[in-house]
Ligand SMILES: [Ca+2]
């Protein structure tokens with residue numbers, strides 16, 4: 642295999658084998674949630690995607706009942722200005738054996754009652770829920786701000802807000818692509834005006850691309866290709882090209 646062929650091979654492998662363009666992989670719509678029906682697990686069948694299993698959305702540390710229908714909303718959030726690590730919504734995504742996922746974004750709508758939480762963040766199991774994931778509002782929405790990866794309701798009066806306040810967007814960094822192990826995402830809300838206030842999410846959409854985990858022989862080809870390029874670079878480096886440049890003799894052929 643010549644150098645140019647090796648470069649082409651490395652280029653092809655560096656972008657990953659057959660990774661398709663990022664797209665919405667699945668959306669949680671909470672269609673079958675019924676107000677005050679009991680239960681803290683979304684009864685709606687989760688999205689189904691080949692090679693990726695979506696777990697059900699569930700609520701932890703909150704009230705015993707969803708407080709409205711067709712979205713995921715509960716009371717019982719902390720009134721403290723810091724999040725309570727025991728109060729969150731979560732779901733787990735599990736790639737099938739032999740598959741990996743480049744996660745790109747999580748977008749969702751939010752809704753709060755007049756005394757509900759004012760702040761919310763998203764974290765993941767990749768760092769054991771230590772850091773807030775990158776938060777932004779896209780498209781812009783006057784009801785929401787994102788600062789230092791914390792989402793914030795601008796207004797305390799929910800009566801003036803649309804039913805669903807859209808635009809919350811989490812941008813998932815390079816640590817999320819590719820991943821072949823299960824990933825749990827959690828949404829924590831806090832800063833409630835009263836414990837009885839509610840915070841809900843709807844249309845939680847997760848985008849990314851699913852691809853096969855590279856076979857061992859593909860890694861071997863990448864390694865062999867890298868060695869070939871290194872040897873080629875070493876040979877180039879040892880040619881008299883450098884001497885010609887230093888002397889400024891531009892007419893000298895360095896062929
Ligand atoms: Ca819905």
Ligand SMILES: [Ca+2]
Pocket residue numbers: 755756757797798799834
């Ligand atoms: Ca209020």
